[in-house]
Structures are given as structure tokens and as C-alpha cells.
Amino acid sequence: MNHWNDIDATISAAGWVLYPLTGLAVAALAITFDRAYALWRFARVPDVADASDDPALAVERLPRGHALRRIAPFFADGALPIPQIEARVEAAALRIEREMSRGLWLLETIVTAAPLVGLLGTIVGMMHAFRLIGGDGLVNPSGVTGGVAQALIATALGLVIALVALFAFNYFARRIDRLMEDVEIFANERLAVLRVAAERGGRSGAAR
Template sequence: MNDWSGVAEAFMLGGWVIYPLSLLAIAALTITFDRAYVWWRYARTPRDGDASALPGRHVLRRLDAQMGDGNLPIWRIEAQIEAAASQIERDMSRGLWLLETIVTAAPLLGLLGTIVGMMHSFRLIGGDGLVNPSGVSGGVAQALVATAIGLVIALVTLFAFNYFSRRVERLMDELEMFANKRLGDLRLARENGGAAS
């Protein structure tokens, strides 16, 4: 319980900058958990490679649906697959721009807290030569707490952003391989059907 009172005290020392930093932390955690769920639910790779056992909104099912019944011209199927892949990339990347913004904004807000805390400390030194030691140390503490919290938020968010960005890149590569395989099978079936007749 003593640890929690220390955390609460540190937040109180951080000053008003802690409030926007807390909002950034909540937004980063919300987006991270949302993206983790979306990736787990709609983009995990099937164990046996069978896309039919996956949920209806799974990325492979969405791409597979663009094949239709196979009677469309190949160029039309390719165009549909490209459009679906672009939409999938947008859907899976949703919110990553905000994570990237938080990576930049959190340390800057922490730095703002540092400046405000140091200004508070220097103001207490005053022109009379009178120094309030507890006030000066409180301003320095405010500066350090705000900076530390901003850096922690930025580091955690940076790892989440990089992880999901890399997953999007890998997913697009996998979707391209999946589509090329299906299109190759369709072309082969049409060539064999044309040769048989």
C-alpha cells in the first residue's frame, strides 16, 4: 500500500502536466489493447491453412471472397483483390497514427512539465535573497516527475507502434502471397479447362 501512496504523491508533485500525460497514456493503452484484439480475432494465421474455418471478417476470408465464383476475367479479380487488400491495410492500421503522435507528444509534454517546474523553483529564489528550500525542491521534483512519466509513456507506446506497424507489413506480404497462389490456381484451372475443350 505504501507503494501506491508513493505513486500518488509523485503524480501530485508532477503538477498540471500530469493530466494531459494521463490522457495520452489512457489513449495509448486503449489503442494497443484494441489493436491486439483485432489482430488476434481477425488476422491470426489458420493452423491448417483452411480459410473457411475462420470468422467472416478475417482478412483471409475477406480476400478469398474477392475471387467470387471464378467466372470473372482475371484482370477484374486482380482489381478486386487490390481494393480489398488496401481496405484491409487501412482497417488493420487504424489508430496507429495516434500511437505515433503520442510517441512524440508525451516527451514534449514531459519537457513542458520540466520547464514549468524549473520556472516555479527559480521564482521561489526571489530577488530578496530569501530562499524557500522546500518550494525549490518541490519545483525540481515536479520537473523530474513530469519528464519521467512522459518518457515512460513514449517508450511503451513506441514499442506498441513498432510492433503493430511491423505486423501490418508482414500481413500485407502474406496476403500478397495468398492472392498470388489463388490467382495462379485460377489461371491454371482456366488453361486446363481451355485445353480440354
């Protein structure tokens, strides 16, 4: 019971700044869970290290909407010229990167906004504490300590939220970079196959 009383007292001491900080924390968690699920479902790269495993079959086993599965059909149309296939793949890769990065701008904003909101609570709490100091000295010791507690708690909460959002943002940014590298590798491999086939076809036609 004392533990819950301490938590309630801490929340009460944080003051009004707890509400915007709570909103930032909820937004950061929502974006984190959403991007974690999206990257887990649509950005996992199939393991095709086994030579007996056909890469095309591995891609087909991926869930619908996966990044690699979205660009694979471009290489199935042999009637298109290679430059046109490259242009379509590049456009699809840009759309994939934009979709995978959805909401990360807000997460990056929270990294900066949370400490500033906490700092605002710090300033308000210190102003409240200093107003209780009269011209003849200390008037209300409990009020002064409450204002200082509000200032410190607001700063601590803002820093904690910013740290969590920062780690999540950096992790997702790195995962997206790796995804785009995998997409580029996959596309280059398929384009190399198409170029070799086109060269062989040209040589066969010239021989005839």
C-alpha cells in the same frame, strides 16, 4: 501506508502536467488493446502446412471478418476474368490494411507528444523553482525542491508513455506488414490456380 503516501506525494509533485499525460497514457492503452484484439482475431494465419489439410477449408474455419476470408470469395466466381479478380483483391487488401491500421496514427503521435508534454512540465517546474530564488539567495528551499521534482517527474512520465507507445506501434506495424504479405501470398496462390485452369480450358477448346 507509506508506499501509498509516496505515490500520492509523487502525483502531487507532478502538477497539472499529470492530466494531459494521463490522457495520452489512457489513449495509448486503449489503442493498444483494441489493435491487439483486432490482429489476434482477424489477422491470424491458418496453419496449412499439413498436406492433408485443404487451404480452402482452413480459410472457411477462420472467424467472419478475417482478412483472408474477406478476399477468398473473389476466387470462387469463375465467370470473372482474372484481371478483374486481381483488381478486386487489391482494393480489398487496401481496405484491410486501412482497417487494421486504424488508430495507429494516434499511437505514433503519442510517441512524439508525450515527451514534449513532459518537457513542458519540466520547463514550468523549473520556472516555478527559479521564481522562488530571490535576489539575496535561496528563499524557500522546499518550494525549489518541489519545483525540481515536478520537472523530473513530468519528464520521466512522458518518456515512459512514449516508450510503451513506441514498442506497441512498432509491433503492430510489423504485424500488419506480415498480414499483408500473407494476403499477397494467399492471393497469388489462388490466382495461379485460376490461371492454370484457364490455360487448360483454352487448350481443351482449341483441341476441339
